[in-house]
Amino acid sequence: MRQFVVVGHEVPAAAEEISLEDLPGAGRLDVLCRCVNSAFFLSHDLRESVRVHLVVDGYVVRFEGSELRRLNPDERSTGALIRDALAARENAIGAMEANPSPGVYVGSGDLGSTLEALGEDHTVIQLHEAGDPIAGIDRPSKPAFVLSDHHSFTEAEEDLLEEHAETRVSVGPKPLHADHAITVAHNYLDTDGYAEY
């Protein structure tokens, strides 16, 4: 299982503020849509053993690869899935998430609660342009990568990551968009020993 936690700093939880005709205008929801795409899609296939947590304005939208049925690669339809999940946020009761679409869950939460809930057996890895080169780290069997959208992590978020993250890793010498970093991280994990084939 590979997990990705992506913090969307400006996406509104209020679904009615999200227009599918203007995903960038919805707090750069387009960035999160592309992260979901990169996390799950293979050519003509889906990565089933992947979980994505989108941290958005006091809520967390969770995607379960093994259960997803209505995810398509394009930004707009993914934006609709996220919007509809946020629209169902009031149906979450306490720790019980709502499940508005197969494999899509929504509940109250933030970065702290998400990191707490990852479980002890996961290796929490902050993806950050100033981190250690990914090529130098061992490939963990249960990584949980934490990324930010187009903004840097806040100080409070950095403090949480200081506490929970095992390491800070960079996927290359050039700073990448979050979705591109997810693609490279997947590829690094995929290619264990691949150069020797």
Next chain:
Amino acid sequence: MRQFVVVGHEVPAAAEEISLEDLPGAGRLDVLCRCVNSAFFLSHDLRESVRVHLVVDGYVVRFEGSELRRLNPDERSTGALIRDALAARENAIGAMEANPSPGVYVGSGDLGSTLEALGEDHTVIQLHEAGDPIAGIDRPSKPAFVLSDHHSFTEAEEDLLEEHAETRVSVGPKPLHADHAITVAHNYLDTDGYAEY
């Protein structure tokens, strides 16, 4: 200079058939939009030394990184740039492309003419899931990667690639979407020696 040639097999050149509300319905134009995104975007920056050729229905839409001014990361706005370029295709006269937006050109062409025009000094590399692992190849200084959209290359295209491509390269053991393959190819070229930092 890094170049990417992407063949869109079903995108219509007739711009009026393209709806920004349904990019997948426009012959999977969403795939090409994501390829343009992956080819050019860095975090808060653009890769200036990149050229992208989208081969579409008898026309080629060319993006020049050093000249682009109106490219945004989201799919919809990139779709609008491509649609508007195709709408201007009749303004191209003979070998003289039209230039409907800074850094965006359109002219008649196909995969054959695009490969011919790349120039002798470029190393043409077919990205293909059955190719040799990218980690085993030397990093060329002027690569031109050729990719297909969600469909395989046709037999005629394979024949052209047989003639022009120096090598057939795979970016990993799992078959990726074209845009993800571009991200990984960029990363491989970016990280020359990076593991030793």
